[in-house]
Amino acid sequence: MGKTMVGQYAAVAEALRRDITSGALAPGAWLPSEAQVMQIYGVSRYGAREAIKRLTGEGLIIVVDGKGSYVRARHDRAAHADLRGLRRETDAYGRVRYRDAEAEHWHPSEDPGRYRTTATMDLALSLGVPEHTPVFVYDRLLTHEDTPTPTLADGAGTPRRMIHRLYLPVSTCTGIPALTQDPFRTPDQLYTLLAEAGRELRWIEHVRATIPTPDDTTTLHIPTGLPVLITRRVGTDPDARPIAMEETRRSAENTQLSYLQTPTTE
Template sequence: MTRWTGTPAYAQIANDYRTKIIEGALPEGSKLPSESELMNEYGVSRIVARQAIGVLRNEGLIISHTGKGSFVKPRQQIDRLARNRYRRRKLTGEFADDARRAGATANIEASSAPAPASNNIAARLKIDASTPVMRTAYRFLANGRPIQVSTSYEPLTLTEGTDIERPEEGPLAGLGVIGRMDSIGVRVTEAIESVTTRAPLPWEVEALDIPPGVHVLSIERTFLADDLPVETCDIVVPGDRYGLTYRIPVVDE
């Protein structure tokens, strides 16, 4: 290919097609040229053509299928998980609520086991490291499709010996943290959520059925009862399908 700058050939090809995709010249679902066609069009070897395709795939712009070709990904309509407020009077967990609103059937897998708090978890719960906590792993499915995985930690100093020691068992199973804590006289007053993004871990790719090039949103959520942390949770959702919506008040102060 004609090289007029220091830009590598694969980057130039990727730039060309990225522009076409973003500007709409290549609409959703349309097919990109095959590797052979790119080789002819730009006069490069197959590896360079593949490298260019790989860049776009890593950016999540296209998806490749063996034997068929590469296609512009549908602009995922993003389901926004609203996080405006948490409600105290409620008979179901947040996820089941969201799913019902969206007209989906919700399934939740959960399993608990006691464990000593890691340094990270201890800091978030404001307890000493190695203090026992109840660790619960969740997997949420909507319409049979995995949507979210999370791991929650509750200090056993709060819940040991009560009905709610294990979130997924007992009469209040599935009620959510606020209702469960209410039942033992702990009044949750607010939640703090921190959102970051990163590449998925291998087990997250497996558990969430994440296509290549997609990152995850990682949410660190802590429920507080007047400055006392009563639960902290690591929540992971696929970044291509979910956004998070927050409502923020303007205060006179």
């Protein structure tokens, strides 16, 4: 064809992109196979692969290993709206209880991991403690109770997954017998125990979307080219001393996080 390699796959990507945006290739439709792309557009195997890779990176298509690529569905509204937040309740005996807004919808899919480690630089910066600080980790894989999310063009899918990790500095357990005996707790249990011990709690939450790690891609069933949504809720005392941090990871595909907000004077 007399074109450079870059020119080859750029032209193919543009042609397929035009078919997708015009609706000629509808959401869920399979793209031509690699061999068909080579034949239709007269390009090399490299050119066909690079064109598919570019469209995947743009979020226009999803690649399914061993099957091919299909057009990613577009939505004006997210299909999944996950409500984030904590509820503070007082029972009939005047005892304070905390409830995570997501807890009633996400359920463990396997036995949790329980281990002790030291804070890496990234974890230390997020948690607000010195690097190498000893921390307990309660690591869970959760699945959502809603309808499975389609992951293939034929509509087949699996329940949504979320990784939830609770990082608890060893120092937080000091003076609280229940935590000294068993530091591996759910957020509801941890915050309730801290409240019973007279600890005053505050939180700040950070949210970001990023490229998933290979482990996240496998564990969360995230298709190639789609981001992972990470939240980090950091609990502190009134003097900003760190108490604990929750981290969640879930596919950002067609998902939004919702927050109830109350005006503050701070």
